[in-house]
Amino acid sequence: MDPRDAQASLARIGGMRERAADELVGHNFRLSAFTVPMLGLLLICASFDLPGPYWRPAVALLGMGLNVGFLIVHQRRAPVGRKMTAGEVALYLWAAGILLALIVTSLIAARMLDTPRPGLMTAGVVAVAWAPLGLGFRRLYGVFLCRNMPH
């Protein structure tokens, strides 16, 4: 066999592997995957300020329902599927931990400052931090995927 043909075939294999990785990252971090979960989270944060025994859980459940529903539809529409590795699960848990720490810190700060709407202030902090955190995580996930995707 011609070594140049072998080289071209290996290059094609590498290109297709990158294409699959790009599709995974592109689908998981498309615009709707940025905005809908943020809206769900904002609803959950805003529910902290609501009065009564009904409105608070109702709005929080609406936010959670939005996120769970979106996750199901997002997975069903995926053009490429792959089981998450333990490393990817750890990466997602780490990102969720950062987000949770941000929410708790904002809520505590808002209560210490005695703001009239601590939930709304927390929602504002989450909204401002969402884009840079999301873009940073997308970059990190892309690098992680390229290094750990099987050949």
Next chain:
Amino acid sequence: MDPDFDEFLHLPARLSLVALLAPVEWAEFGFLRDSIGTSDSALSKHLSALTAAGYVQVHKTRHGNTRRARVRLTPAGHEAFRRHAAALERVIAASRASD
């Protein structure tokens, strides 16, 4: 010729399909078609050949009016692809050693 070299798999479209499927669990028909830049009918022919060889499985589902086909590489397909890629690497290594 290297015994691991798979003449059947070496066809560019088939090799591209298997290379796309190797790092993932499954891929949609549309994604495969767009990635290798072919038509629905041409892709169907390649998938039929790969299915007959036992290298891929096609799972068709229907959601309302939408029909979807998910393609996955079988363990035999994974093994054939791994061996073929290794054979290609050996060809290049042998060529470098002789230079």
